[in-house]
Amino acid sequence: DIVMTQSPLSLSVTPGDPASISCTSSQSLLHSSGYNSLGWYLQKPGQSPQLLIYLGSKRASGVPDRFSGSGSGTDFTLKISRVEAEDVGVYYCMQGLQGRPTFGQGTKVEI
Amino acid sequence: QVQLVQSGAEVKKPGASVKVSCQTSEHPLTNNYMYWIRQAPGQGLEWVGWINLKNGVTGYAQKFEGRVTMTRDTSFSTAYMELTRLTFDDTAVYFCARDGPSPVPELDCWGQGTLVTVSS
Numbered sequence: 001d002i003v004m005t006q007s008p009l010s011l012s013v014t015p016g017d018p019a020s021i022s023c024t025s026s027q028s029l030l031h032s033s034g035y036n037s038l039g040w041y042l043q044k045p046g047q048s049p050q051l052l053i054y055l056g057s058k059r060a061s062g063v064p065d066r067f068s069g070s071g072s073g074t075d076f077t078l079k080i081s082r083v084e085a086e087d088v089g090v091y092y093c094m095q096g097l098q099g100r101p102t103f104g105q106g107t108k109v110e111i
Numbered sequence: 112q113v114q115l116v117q118s119g120a121e122v123k124k125p126g127a128s129v130k131v132s133c134q135t136s137e138h139p140l141t142n143n144y145m146y147w148i149r150q151a152p153g154q155g156l157e158w159v160g161w162i163n164l165k166n167g168v169t170g171y172a173q174k175f176e177g178r179v180t181m182t183r184d185t186s187f188s189t190a191y192m193e194l195t196r197l198t199f200d201d202t203a204v205y206f207c208a209r210d211g212p213s214p215v216p217e218l219d220c221w222g223q224g225t226l227v228t229v230s231s
Contacts, residue, residue: 035215039218051217097215100158
C-alpha cells in the first residue's frame, strides 16, 4: 500500500497567520488522467471529515479561498493563507490510486 | 445537497457481527462508489472498502478481506457494510462517504458516523 506521511503532526497557529501542512507519498500519485490522486480533508472536533481539496489542487464546493493545495507526484502541500478560529481540527491527506486509499496520520491544528 | 444518514450506534460482543447502513438522499443513485472508512477512538482514518453502487462490485482493504461484506439496495438508495467476527480492535466510528465525479476518489459527502463498540 502507498504510505502517506504528513508533517507536522501538530500545529499551533495564531488567527490571521498563514499555515502550511506537508504530505509525502511513498510513490507517485499521478493518475493516468493527468491529475494527482490526492485530497485534503478536515475533521473538525466531533464532526465527520469534510473534503477541502481534491485532485491535488482543486477546492471543493463551498471551501473558502484561503485554502489552497499544491504539489505533484509525491510531494503535496496544503496552505491556509490566513487561519481563522473555525479552521481548528485535524487535517488529513488521502491518496486514491489503485482503488486502495490510504490516509496520512493527520495534522492537528490548534489556535 | 446530498445527505448520507447512517444507522445508530451498536454494541456487540466479541465474535458477533454488525451491519451498518448508509442511506443517501439521492434518488436514484447516480454516484458510482460508496466508501467505508473507520476511525478507532483517538486515532486516524482507515479505509475499509468500497462498493460500486451501479453494479455491486466491491473492493476491500486486505486486513478486512473475509470479514467484511458491502452491499447496496438501489430501491432504497442504501448501502450496507457488514463486519463479522468482531474483536475489541473493531471498536470504532464507521463512516460511509460518497465518491464524487472526478476520475480519482474524492469523498465529497460523509455520513455522520456510526459508533460500533465491541465489549464483553
